[in-house]
Amino acid sequence: MxxxxxxxxxxxxxxxxxxxxxxxxxxxxxxxxxxxxxxxxxxxxxxxxxxxxxxxxxxxxxxxxxxxxxxxxxxxxxxxxxxxxxxxxxxxxxxxxxxxxxxxxxxxxxxxxxxxxxxxxxxxxxxxxxxxxxxxxxxxxxxxxxxxxxxxxxxxxxxxxxxxxxxxxxxxxxxxxxxxxxxxxxxxxxxxxxxxxxxxxxxxxxxxxxxxxxxxxxxxxxxxxxxxxxxxxxxxxxxxxxxxxxxxxxxxxxxxxxxxxxxxxxxxxxxxxxxxxxxxxxxxxxxxxxxxxxxxxxxxxxxxxxxxxxxxxxxxxxxxxxxxxxxxxxxxxxxxxxxxxxxxxxxxxxxEEELYFIKADKILDTIQGVYETYKGTMKINVVRKGDVIYLERKGKYTPLNVPLILDRIEENKAVFRAPGIASKLEVEFYIEDNKIEMFYERYKLVKK
Incomplete structure (x- = not known):
């Protein structure tokens, strides 16, 4: 112990x-x-x-x-x-x-x-x-x-x-x-x-x-x-x-x-x-x-x-x-x-399995990094700031900066909520031993 x-x-x-x-x-x-x-x-x-x-x-x-x-x-x-x-x-x-x-x-x-x-x-x-x-x-x-x-x-x-x-x-x-x-x-x-x-x-x-x-x-x-x-x-x-x-x-x-x-x-x-x-x-x-x-x-x-x-x-x-x-x-x-x-x-x-905030804290650390779509056509950076995750993408005209709040933890899966007036957007992370996948809107992205 x-x-x-x-x-x-x-x-x-x-x-x-x-x-x-x-x-x-x-x-x-x-x-x-x-x-x-x-x-x-x-x-x-x-x-x-x-x-x-x-x-x-x-x-x-x-x-x-x-x-x-x-x-x-x-x-x-x-x-x-x-x-x-x-x-x-x-x-x-x-x-x-x-x-x-x-x-x-x-x-x-x-x-x-x-x-x-x-x-x-x-x-x-x-x-x-x-x-x-x-x-x-x-x-x-x-x-x-x-x-x-x-x-x-x-x-x-x-x-x-x-x-x-x-x-x-x-x-x-x-x-x-x-x-x-x-x-x-x-x-x-x-x-x-x-x-x-x-x-x-x-x-x-x-x-x-x-x-x-x-x-x-x-x-x-x-x-x-x-x-x-x-x-x-x-x-x-x-x-x-x-x-x-x-x-x-x-x-x-x-x-x-x-x-x-x-x-x-x-x-x-x-x-x-x-x-x-x-x-x-x-x-x-x-x-x-x-x-x-x-x-x-x-x-x-x-x-x-x-x-x-x-x-x-x-x-x-x-x-x-x-x-x-x-x-x-x-x-x-x-x-x-x-x-x-x-x-x-x-x-x-x-x-690490039975205390929600310990499990959540570990997930927030784990999912940080750079994610790519098919053949790297789009990249999104997942950044942790305190207890909030941000989806960030640089761009001259259409930069991305979306805050995410952890909503729930399921087996091998973490679901986040994004604020929005006209939609209830959920962003899902599937966490396996050697692979993390993110589903954001219509996109599937994989952590590099």
Whole structure:
């Protein structure tokens, strides 16, 4: 199993140019594998270890949710409380109060306002638009008319909202009397022995902090971690520490005989409260800082994270006490693919045959190339750009540039859809061991 996983990781790192990947596997409640691939610092040739620290992005949200639930267990708040009870402004959507529960489950009714996206992209120089929100007061000003942007009543629909988790961070500070970062360090990091877990902006000596990179046209460009990200995505951690974190969940709130929260709270956090409509999995839903998926008949609790210069995935199957953590110091390949590939292997499945997105990813790579009609009378180039395939043909007057979306996979056959107002065009690829044929409109083309 491990050799197959290593081969898969190395292949993806090579194709996407990720500088490094770190992974940890938990089986039957024990860490059985920790491994680093590549370099945490390319300029100095420094390797990755299980203690190498990466930005975990939105995996931070489960920590924020856990802190909120600790305050709930102390009787300081209830998930059913209106959030405005603890905020310096009114927070109502379509005349109804937004509850803490709605912020935890991204069901406030307010679609994403993209503050974090603007902050991160502006900070690393990807866009000219810069949103310098570095304090709660600035965020409150930004949110002043957010309720007018609402598209549903609270509790009606899932809209992922980073800003909601920043508000939860403010509530943690107000009720605990200490900074968000200090609360997490004392009440979560320390009892879980997460010695290499910190926050963006902290850089203690002796820590193996991975250098963040942006990959652009094959070049790995060194960047800094974007400042200003807090309760929605500001934690830095390593696979070893995050394994401790997952073990606590798998042990129903307990780590080494220390109760972090009750078993009832863990159950509440890891059950789907709101359905997620745009998932390829059945019965996908969001809990408190976690996403739940039906994974080969098992409940998979998971979350991904990205701050563009660093990415993360953490997931576990409670009933099997099995989990995985994957971290990287760039973006460009979904670490959830690696994580679920590993989990599928652990539970005895063949990910390349039974995980649709792994199978699809392989097909998209395989069909790329130059295709010809009979005796080479016409040539079409099949190019992959992300998850979209393009049929391209150069021409002075009639160039071709048709985007294709994968519709379905059948035995030895992949069927794509092409957008069109007047037609429903399907493009078929027949994939044999030594031959790939494409049927496009009235043409049959063979890959050279």
């Amino acid at each position: 491990v050799s197959r996983l290593k081969e898969f990781i190395l292949e993806r790192a090579f194709k996407t140019g990720l500088p490094s990947i770190a992974i940890s596997l938990i089986v039957d409640g024990k860490v059985v594998y920790e491994k680093g691939f590549g370099y945490r610092d390319l300029e100095n040739g420094l390797p990755v270890t299980p203690q190498t620290i990466y930005g975990i992005g939105s995996v931070t949200k489960s920590f924020t949710a856990l802190a909120i639930m600790q305050l709930y267990e102390k009787g300081l708040l209830s998930p059913d409380d209106p959030a405005e009870k603890y905020l310096p402004f009114e927070l109502k959507v379509k005349g109804e109060p937004v509850k803490i529960h709605h912020l935890l489950t991204h069901s406030s009714g307010i679609p994403a306002l993209a503050y974090a996206e603007a902050l991160i992209r502006g900070y690393i120089g990807e866009t000219d638009y810069w949103l310098p929100i570095v304090s709660y007061e600035e965020l409150f000003a930004f949110l002043r008319k957010a309720s007018e942007w609402a598209a549903a009543k609270p509790g009606e629909k899932f809209f992922y909202l980073n800003e909601g988790y920043v508000l939860l961070g403010y509530i943690i500070e107000k009720l605990s009397g200490v900074k968000y970062e200090e609360y997490l360090k004392k009440n979560i990091f320390k009892p879980l022995e997460m010695e290499n877990t910190l926050f963006i902006g902290e850089c203690p000596k002796g820590k193996e902090i991975a250098v963040p990179y942006i990959i652009y046209e094959g070049e790995k460009i060194k960047k800094n971690y974007p400042q200003g990200i807090t309760a929605d995505g500001g934690i830095l951690s390593c696979v070893r520490d995050l394994s401790n974190y997952l073990l606590m969940y798998m042990n129903k709130g307990v780590f080494k005989e220390r109760e972090i929260v009750s078993a009832k709270t863990i159950e509440e956090m890891t059950k789907p409260h709101v359905p997620i409509p745009y998932s390829i999995f059945e019965k996908d839903g969001y809990g408190y800082g976690w996403r739940m998926t039906n994974f080969f008949g098992h409940k998979l609790v998971r979350h991904s994270g990205s701050i563009l210069v660093s990415t993360a995935f953490a997931g576990f199957i409670p009933e099997k006490k099995t989990g995985v953590v994957v971290l990287a110091n760039a973006s460009g390949y979904p670490l959830s693919y690696i994580g679920m590939y590993a989990l599928a292997l652990i539970i005895g499945k063949d990910p």
